[in-house]
Amino acid sequence: MKYQPVIGLEVHVQLLTDTKIFCGCPTKFGSEPNSQTCPVCLGLPGALPVLNKKVVEFAIKAGLSTNCSITPRSIFARKNYFYPDLPKGYQISQFEDPICQRGWLDIQLEGQAVKRIGITRIHMEEDAGKLVHGDLPGLHDGSGVDLNRACTPLLEVVSEPDLRSSDEAVSYLKQLHQIVTWLGICDGNMEEGSFRCDANVSVMPVGSDTLGTRAEVKNVNSFKFVKQAIEYEIQRQIDLIEDGGTVVQETRLFDPNLGKTRSMRSKEEAHDYRYFPDPDLVPLVIDDEWVERSRRELPELPEQRRQRFITELGLPEYDAEVLTANRALSEYFEAGVAAHGNAKAVANWVMGEITRSLNDSGTAIQDCPVTPLLLAELLKLIDGGTISGKIAKTVFDEMWKSGKAPHVIVEEQGLVQVSDSGAIEAIIDGIMAANAGQVEEYRGGKEKVFGFFVGQVMKASKGKANPAVVNQLLLDKLKG
Amino acid sequence: MDTIDMTIHGLHQALESKQLSSVEATKAMLARIEAVEPQVGSFITVTPEQALAGAEAADRRIAAGDMDILTGVPLALKDIFLTEGIRTTCGSRILDNFIPPYSATSWEKLRDRGAVLLGKLNQDEFAMGSSNESSAFGVCRNPWDTTRIPGGSSGGSAAAIAARQATATLGTDTGGSIRQPASHCGCVGLKPTYGRVSRYGVIAYASSLDQVGPLTRDVTDCAIMLGALAGYDPKDSTSVDLAVPDYVATLPNGVKGLRIGLPREYFIAGLDADVQKAMDAAIETYRRLGAEFVDISLPHTDYAVATYYLIATAEASSNLARYEGVRFGHRSANAEGLIDMMTKSRSEGFGAEVKRRIMLGTYALSSGYYDAYYVKAQKVRTLIMNDFIKAFADVDVMLTPVAPTPAFKIGEKVNDPLQMYLSDIFTIPVNLAGTCAMSLPAGFSTDGLPIGVQLIGRPFGEEAILRAGYAFEQATEWHRASANL
Numbered sequence A: 001m002k003y004q005p006v007i008g009l010e011v012h013v014q015l016l017t018d019t020k021i022f023c024g025c026p027t028k029f030g031s032e033p034n035s036q037t038c039p040v041c042l043g044l045p046g047a048l049p050v051l052n053k054k055v056v057e058f059a060i061k062a063g064l065s066t067n068c069s070i071t072p073r074s075i076f077a078r079k080n081y082f083y084p085d086l087p088k089g090y091q092i093s094q095f096e097d098p099i100c101q102r103g104w105l106d107i108q109l110e111g112q113a114v115k116r117i118g119i120t121r122i123h124m125e126e127d128a129g130k131l132v133h134g135d136l137p138g139l140h141d142g143s144g145v146d147l148n149r150a151c152t153p154l155l156e157v158v159s160e161p162d163l164r165s166s167d168e169a170v171s172y173l174k175q176l177h178q179i180v181t182w183l184g185i186c187d188g189n190m191e192e193g194s195f196r197c198d199a200n201v202s203v204m205p206v207g208s209d210t211l212g213t214r215a216e217v218k219n220v221n222s223f224k225f226v227k228q229a230i231e232y233e234i235q236r237q238i239d240l241i242e243d244g245g246t247v248v249q250e251t252r253l254f255d256p257n258l259g260k261t262r263s264m265r266s267k268e269e270a271h272d273y274r275y276f277p278d279p280d281l282v283p284l285v286i287d288d289e290w291v292e293r294s295r296r297e298l299p300e301l302p303e304q305r306r307q308r309f310i311t312e313l314g315l316p317e318y319d320a321e322v323l324t325a326n327r328a329l330s331e332y333f334e335a336g337v338a339a340h341g342n343a344k345a346v347a348n349w350v351m352g353e354i355t356r357s358l359n360d361s362g363t364a365i366q367d368c369p370v371t372p373l374l375l376a377e378l379l380k381l382i383d384g385g386t387i388s389g390k391i392a393k394t395v396f397d398e399m400w401k402s403g404k405a406p407h408v409i410v411e412e413q414g415l416v417q418v419s420d421s422g423a424i425e426a427i428i429d430g431i432m433a434a435n436a437g438q439v440e441e442y443r444g445g446k447e448k449v450f451g452f453f454v455g456q457v458m459k460a461s462k463g464k465a466n467p468a469v470v471n472q473l474l475l476d477k478l479k480g
Numbered sequence B: 001m002d003t004i005d006m007t008i009h010g011l012h013q014a015l016e017s018k019q020l021s022s023v024e025a026t027k028a029m030l031a032r033i034e035a036v037e038p039q040v041g042s043f044i045t046v047t048p049e050q051a052l053a054g055a056e057a058a059d060r061r062i063a064a065g066d067m068d069i070l071t072g073v074p075l076a077l078k079d080i081f082l083t084e085g086i087r088t089t090c091g092s093r094i095l096d097n098f099i100p101p102y103s104a105t106s107w108e109k110l111r112d113r114g115a116v117l118l119g120k121l122n123q124d125e126f127a128m129g130s131s132n133e134s135s136a137f138g139v140c141r142n143p144w145d146t147t148r149i150p151g152g153s154s155g156g157s158a159a160a161i162a163a164r165q166a167t168a169t170l171g172t173d174t175g176g177s178i179r180q181p182a183s184h185c186g187c188v189g190l191k192p193t194y195g196r197v198s199r200y201g202v203i204a205y206a207s208s209l210d211q212v213g214p215l216t217r218d219v220t221d222c223a224i225m226l227g228a229l230a231g232y233d234p235k236d237s238t239s240v241d242l243a244v245p246d247y248v249a250t251l252p253n254g255v256k257g258l259r260i261g262l263p264r265e266y267f268i269a270g271l272d273a274d275v276q277k278a279m280d281a282a283i284e285t286y287r288r289l290g291a292e293f294v295d296i297s298l299p300h301t302d303y304a305v306a307t308y309y310l311i312a313t314a315e316a317s318s319n320l321a322r323y324e325g326v327r328f329g330h331r332s333a334n335a336e337g338l339i340d341m342m343t344k345s346r347s348e349g350f351g352a353e354v355k356r357r358i359m360l361g362t363y364a365l366s367s368g369y370y371d372a373y374y375v376k377a378q379k380v381r382t383l384i385m386n387d388f389i390k391a392f393a394d395v396d397v398m399l400t401p402v403a404p405t406p407a408f409k410i411g412e413k414v415n416d417p418l419q420m421y422l423s424d425i426f427t428i429p430v431n432l433a434g435t436c437a438m439s440l441p442a443g444f445s446t447d448g449l450p451i452g453v454q455l456i457g458r459p460f461g462e463e464a465i466l467r468a469g470y471a472f473e474q475a476t477e478w479h480r481a482s483a484n485l
């Protein structure tokens, strides 16, 4: 039998606010355990949560960027369960009436039609703390609780079960990742858990309209693992059914070392979270004016920018895709175009030398030592014939190292292109005299030797000879 | 007049005119506490050092001419208010060793005005009770008859006033926990409108119902205290940003033409004859003062107690989840592993009534029961609120009994939770409606036990009930009586 996988994703997006969602503690990490805490995030008796408005603004941005409706009156709820890293014995989250509802993202796999993936909801919630095991101050081989992370803001983005393959899931996830990092509301670091994904996976016979029982796969913290985990889980469920077994509803943990999922808890062991509206927080009212203000403040999104690069700047689709991979890169490119004018020329350099140098040195585009203005200046030197494209690469390397302006480097190192035919003729004469044999070969019909002469001239001129002039003069002289 | 008998405004005059220092007043109170505490048991923790330090600081302020009406006044707080560096138990074994690192907003407000802290008062465990008998720190007795309960849950707050151990006290009221003990102990007790006073730093029982309020010797003191406590607190999202009126200034405006509603559902068969008599006399007094009476109906009154015990317990089951021995409070010494530690810490730390309510609330929120219990209770709560809104279209305030009977005997209802829950039948609807109400001394039973009547006001209509209470007090002598200890 053929099976159809059905996949839905729940993504936790850690927000880049300066302070926590319900108190004024800083969100920065790496500090002494429990140093970034206060009565509220410690869950002390009598402490009360106060909503950080920045979190709401980020949530609205995320919602508008994923085509969601913003709920005019949304409500916080308590999700009740006991765990030592959960100081109040409940997590403040949203259950009924989350802030964003009914959105979508379009994905497109290579060679396939565009497909719309529904987003059920986006809600705001607080993170838990974390447990630390081992030797702790004053405690040998014990367990401790670090609540620095408790109460940091998260968005949970829940998709409809519209995804049908691991590739679709990864494509959706990458697009969501691109949007939240583009908006600057999340650093997108999957390894550190700033952007983490749980996958709900089930299979059903092709042609069936009854969904199979799903398993929830947790702890998949890279795009590669998402693909692996989903594929493993699909195959596991198919094998199970083919062997006459039944899939049980359960939570499974992905083990990246084994590439497998294993059972964590069954439905019977699942918590009854006893959700109810948090009486400590008043309903969150968001009027149309607030939504419209947020809409106006939204940056141009990657998809829109990609389209504009194609239609307005005339870039090929491939270039437009590459140059909108992240917001900083696209902004660098646009600044370069603004300063230079030729989009394709700038695109070639950004996708070529710039990207290569960034990758080689592990530098982020934001820290690129060659600014868009300097890059534009370099390209103008080429346009004006001051330097050749080849010399430009030498100049670029020097710009990267020293941060100097290209005209300074050209001047200091005497790299101005030589177009004076007298000077080039003298070089050619010398080379022809020293390589009489090759001159004979060429004149005997072996035209391939022409390249040898070009190379020799360029070498002798240290690359500064204008290639067009060299070609013309060589042709003339070799013909005799 | 004896220092211990003074009101806030009386003591203020004495301090201002230098007849008395705050240190002298505070010492008098501490001596009184020491003398009668064995008979009463109002306090869980007495803080003489902090009290004297506070009094000295107040005297310096007074000498410097930087004096507020509360400067130098010795107060005591229900042990539900967090006090930085001072043990705060909430009447529970589970917080036996809890020293808070911060203070409740309401205490900070009083302290900043120069009030002096005498100590922390006895209460029902986690404010769950109507008799103070669920306290883990011993019985609190009614100063008017020490075989009887003082009421609850703010039993210590009322008993301390009646026993003249503090000039004024703070309590909290979730279903009547200020008004019922005030009535039983013959003092004035006000439950402000929900959102009028910050709940920050007050240990939560039922967050949508809890409200902080004062217990005092007279209505003027009550107005003074409310003025100091009321106001928006950025740390409490449910506190309301509304200007605080000068409650004292409008006290003498009288009740001529005031329309007082008598909700017929509150005058039930089986109302204690002495309570009925006090009610009749109060109606007569108000009539004489020029008020008009209107017969009104609050038709969903019968459902209030059931509704309360679903909503309050549901919220409590969640609010009390944080007491599991991980970060503070009691941790079981004989537990193995995590779950066992949490379970045993809670089993050992909580008393029977608290456990009963956690279980009730957990049940009401459970999957499969949530709609039938919690959601339905919320719907009924809306109906009860609407009852009040409709009735207040016709009247300015309402007048009702506070409790169906005067203070009952210690132990009388301990084994009959349902009877105990019915003690709050007239006070609970006010919390569900989120509005304000005050208990006012209005007479004595044939056994010599105090009886209070309740004035209920519109949301944020504290001015009206304080004014009505003041007019009543001016026309009667009930508030001047004092317990013979």
Ligand SMILES: [Zn+2]
Binding pocket: A020, A023, A024, A025, A036, A037, A038, A039, A040, A041, A042, A151
């Ligand atoms: Zn904090």
